[in-house]
Amino acid sequence: MAVIVRVLGSAAGGGVPQWNCACDGCTAARRAGIDRTQDSVAVSGDGAAWYLINASPDIRAQLLAAEVLRPGPGRRDTPVRGVLLTTAEVDHTAGLLSLREAVHLEVYGTATVLSAVPLIPMLGRYTDLRLGELPATLEGGLTVRSLTVGTKVPRYARPDCGTDWVSALRITDDRTGRAFVYATCLPGWTDRFDAFLEGADVALLDGTFLDADEPARVAGLVRTPREMGHLPIADARAALARHPGTRALFGHLNNTNPLAVTAAPGVTADGSVLLEE
Ligand code: MLT
Ligand code: MN
Ligand code: ZN
Numbered sequence: 001m002a003v004i005v006r007v008l009g010s011a012a013g014g015g016v017p018q019w020n021c022a023c024d025g026c027t028a029a030r031r032a033g034i035d036r037t038q039d040s041v042a043v044s045g046d047g048a049a050w051y052l053i054n055a056s057p058d059i060r061a062q063l064l065a066a067e068v069l070r071p072g073p074g075r076r077d078t079p080v081r082g083v084l085l086t087t088a089e090v091d092h093t094a095g096l097l098s099l100r101e102a103v104h105l106e107v108y109g110t111a112t113v114l115s116a117v118p119l120i121p122m123l124g125r126y127t128d129l130r131l132g133e134l135p136a137t138l139e140g141g142l143t144v145r146s147l148t149v150g151t152k153v154p155r156y157a158r159p160d161c162g163t164d165w166v167s168a169l170r171i172t173d174d175r176t177g178r179a180f181v182y183a184t185c186l187p188g189w190t191d192r193f194d195a196f197l198e199g200a201d202v203a204l205l206d207g208t209f210l211d212a213d214e215p216a217r218v219a220g221l222v223r224t225p226r227e228m229g230h231l232p233i234a235d236a237r238a239a240l241a242r243h244p245g246t247r248a249l250f251g252h253l254n255n256t257n258p259l260a261v262t263a264a265p266g267v268t269a270d271g272s273v274l275l276e277e
Helices: 024-032 059-065 090-099 111-116 119-123 191-197 214-219 233-240
Strands: 004-009 040-044 050-053 080-084 104-109 128-133 136-138 142-150 166-173 179-183 202-206 247-251
Touching (some): 004 059, 004 202, 080 090, 090 119, 111 128, 119 128, 142 191, 233 247
Parallel strands (some): 050 080, 080 104, 104 128, 179 202
Antiparallel strands (some): 004 040, 040 050, 136 142
16 A cells, blocks of 8 residues: 545645636636645545545535545445644635534644634534544554644634644655655745655645745735745755655645646646555
């Protein structure tokens, strides 16, 4: 077996195109018929038990579009066992309530994230909810480790929930040692992240912005990518030279990023399977 990874959505918050956005990127996406839904990935160790990395506001459409996540054979059987949260941001958690029909659901995250997300106690009124702090062992032979990479507090959240706001995940198949690293919100490339990535087969990295000037150049924004908690692709590529054995892909693409409307190599398209044996 392996780590099976399916990209359900590859856009940053709002998606590409965003419903109320007439920027060049969203306009080009509309013209080209491109619809990138918001950042989410499904992973499985055995092809039977699947876990979502983050619950995007687009989750219902993403679940319906993924054949491997179809329900059955029993009336309420589903391959979806749970959700691994890497942030408490709205674009990573709003979909939780759309899972309320589940009979059981596991939700994993840091203690900070689990205590911050107001939808979690709500969800617990609808389904048999099992919360777990990372690290975790998943059904199907996968192990999940997390590394806190950022401390950006979502706009709605109470800062006193803790400090582990933004995580990278390393998902390993216990039998083969093959590993997938997910880090679509990566404010900077630290030595600790470098060690966390070491030996991974595939990494899905922060593709929010292509380069440091992009927010200013394309949208007239004052804040830099790093100030927004997103290391630009150009900076990550330099660090990736130290990891020649790791295949790097980029997700969470913002509508300012020209790659969001192209099919450039290394930029994920929704629905692609990244690492399968
Ligand atoms: C982010 O990725 O930085 C957040 O989702 C931004 C936001 O939605 O406020
Ligand atoms: Mn986001
Ligand atoms: Zn736009």
